[in-house]
Amino acid sequence: MSSAHWNQEGIPHKGWQCVDVFDLRGDGESAEETEYAVCQMCGNEKIRFVHVMEHADHDDALRVGCVCAEKMSDDYVGPKRRESRLRNRAVRRKKWLTRTWRTSSKGNPFLNIQGHNVGVHINKFKRWGYRIEGRFSAKTYPTMEAAKLALFDEFWQLTQEDDNLWGGE
Secondary structure, rough: OOOOOOOOOOOOOOOOOOEEEEEEEOOOOOOOOOOEEEEOOOOOOOOOOOEEEEEOOOOEEEEOOOHHHHHHOOOHHHHHHHHHHHHHHHHHHHHOOOOEEOOOOOOOOEEEEEEEEEEEEEEOOEEEEEEEEEOOOOEEEOOOOHHHOOOOOOHHHHHOHHHHHHOOO
């Protein structure tokens, strides 16, 4: 791809809004396995964190890297913060299974995380589930590790805005 949209006539350079950011590296995937994207604004060919930008005067959303997202939105804090949060999630998920899990009186692994009690349990069918506080997962998993990772994913979704829990940027 050439210089992409920065040099194209009719493409707004400012006034864009970020509507989504996502990490192209799958959970547990290595850097070598990651299929990176190309920034649609500048043509940079190795974008891991994709910022989806929309503009009122442009029909299509553009998928861009952090630097272009900053320039397009004139926001030099938000894109880095969103990207940092995704990077933080990837690191914390990787370490989740190696945490020191305590064992409940019923023999179930659990964690207390800044006032939140979460844990996993096995059912009579030898399938694993999880709970966050008193709410149990509807789905079950074949292994304790799979249940712990599913627990992480839901707990992250529920609490990701809590900077005291996950660490501020």
